[in-house]
Amino acid sequence: MTLLLLFLLASLDGALCGCRTSMGRCPLIHNRKYYVMGVLRGVFAAQIVSGFSLICLLLVVAFSRNPQLLRADLVESARRMLFVFLPYAALVLANIALRIVPSTDLRSATSVFFLGPLTGIRPLVMITGVVAGIWRAQLHQTVFLGLFVLTLMLSVEFALNSYCNRLQQRQIRSLV
Amino acid sequence: MLTVHWEMQRLAEEFYHGHRVLKLLRATIAAMRSSGHTGPIRIVDVGCGIGYTIRWLAARSMLHKEDVELTGVDLNSTLVNEANRLATQEALPCRFFHGNAFSADLRGHIYISTGVLHHFRGDSLIAFLRQHGNETTQAFVHYDFQPWALAPFGSWFFHVIRMRTALARHDGVLSTARAHNAHTLVSAARAAVPELTAGIYGAKIWNTPAPRVFHALVGFRPALVPQLKQSLGRMLGELP
Numbered sequence: 001m002t003l004l005l006l007f008l009l010a011s012l013d014g015a016l017c018g019c020r021t022s023m024g025r026c027p028l029i030h031n032r033k034y035y036v037m038g039v040l041r042g043v044f045a046a047q048i049v050s051g052f053s054l055i056c057l058l059l060v061v062a063f064s065r066n067p068q069l070l071r072a073d074l075v076e077s078a079r080r081m082l083f084v085f086l087p088y089a090a091l092v093l094a095n096i097a098l099r100i101v102p103s104t105d106l107r108s109a110t111s112v113f114f115l116g117p118l119t120g121i122r123p124l125v126m127i128t129g130v131v132a133g134i135w136r137a138q139l140h141q142t143v144f145l146g147l148f149v150l151t152l153m154l155s156v157e158f159a160l161n162s163y164c165n166r167l168q169q170r171q172i173r174s175l176v
Numbered sequence: 177m178l179t180v181h182w183e184m185q186r187l188a189e190e191f192y193h194g195h196r197v198l199k200l201l202r203a204t205i206a207a208m209r210s211s212g213h214t215g216p217i218r219i220v221d222v223g224c225g226i227g228y229t230i231r232w233l234a235a236r237s238m239l240h241k242e243d244v245e246l247t248g249v250d251l252n253s254t255l256v257n258e259a260n261r262l263a264t265q266e267a268l269p270c271r272f273f274h275g276n277a278f279s280a281d282l283r284g285h286i287y288i289s290t291g292v293l294h295h296f297r298g299d300s301l302i303a304f305l306r307q308h309g310n311e312t313t314q315a316f317v318h319y320d321f322q323p324w325a326l327a328p329f330g331s332w333f334f335h336v337i338r339m340r341t342a343l344a345r346h347d348g349v350l351s352t353a354r355a356h357n358a359h360t361l362v363s364a365a366r367a368a369v370p371e372l373t374a375g376i377y378g379a380k381i382w383n384t385p386a387p388r389v390f391h392a393l394v395g396f397r398p399a400l401v402p403q404l405k406q407s408l409g410r411m412l413g414e415l416p
Binding site: 023024025026027028029030104105107108109111112116117119120161165168169172175176 | 178179181182183184185186189190191192195196226228231232234235236258261262265266268330333334336337338339340381382388389
């Protein structure tokens with residue numbers, strides 16, 4: 001259950017990364033389809049990261065001298081991570097939900113006062129969450145896996161941004 | 177330049193700028209029709225760039241079906257070409273022109289702009305506003321950043337998080353630092369075009385002292401003012 005929640009949070013983070021990295025790159029007015037593609041791209045990237053992380057996790061568990069203890073240690077670490085990630089995700093989702101209210105001021109306010117700053121502190125939240133998870137870990141493998149997944153998750157936005165930038169530059173070159 | 181303008185459009189999207197402009201334009205057009213204006217109404221976006229506001233109005237409103245012509249004018253031909261390309265791509269009922277928005281062939285009944293006013297200082301601001309003083313002009317709505325103590329810091333933070341290009345980041349912060357206050361704008365408008373009633377629209381959020389990021393310098397033919405005051409209420413401040 002704990003790992004499933006982390007997977008869902010990673011997918012949500014990927015979706016928002018995909019949306020964010022697509023923003024400001026499509027000047028059309030009817031751009032819903034474009035943003036949906038961006039979100040799906042982000043979700044896809046998160047699946048790759050999650051899949052790769054799962055393979056590493058299974059390999060580490062398979063080669064562990066005490067797989068039972070490692071499994072328990074991983075679950076406990078993941079549970080501690082959720083104490084950081086869940087409130088952050090809840091805050092983000094609450095602000096996105098607020099944008100359903102048909103008030104331009106309220107929608108703008110969620111962007112300026114919450115979603116913008118929350119985006120700004122995202123790397124810090126990820127680092128804090130993983131550190132909180134592995135801080136009391138009993139095994140080195142748990143620490144290694146935590147840092148490995150953190151590196152992968154932090155690289156998602158960078159990779160998506162590079163990809164979207166290449167697409168945009170190609171499009172602009174074709175116009176000029 | 178296109179990369180920067182595409183990115184800056186994001187600002188207008190996040191602030192729902194199209195919705196804000198449409199609300200004010202609807203009230204202005206209704207007041208014009210009530211006061212007897214029966215012919216076509218031409219809206220001109222001065223310094224339209226890649227034409228986001230006009231394209232948004234064309235895509236999301238029914239103004240073009242109400243005998244309202246949506247146009248944008250800019251001095252930069254690259255941006256005008258891009259605006260026309262984007263409008264054509266989405267089959268939007270609007271047009272963009274390269275030239276002077278106040279020239280005889282491009283002038284309109286309602287002038288709008290976004291983030292243009294702070295580029296004019298002192299006498300240049302008055303000279304810019306004086307160009308509205310022809311018999312065709314019924315109203316103008318010029319949106320610009322609203323200056324206040326925290327605006328440059330807020331803008332810096334917002335742009336660092338949201339913008340990728342160095343030019344967009346730099347320009348956004350500089351614009352808030354250079355923005356005119358309401359008194360400067362209204363004084364300049366009253367000196368430049370005394371035949372139009374000038375004021376500030378949308379300076380505060382709801383009924384609180386909190387300032388909006390953008391406020392608008394507005395000017396209307398005196399005949400339109402009573403109905404506009406009725407329809408826009410407290411949003412229309414400092415209008416005599």
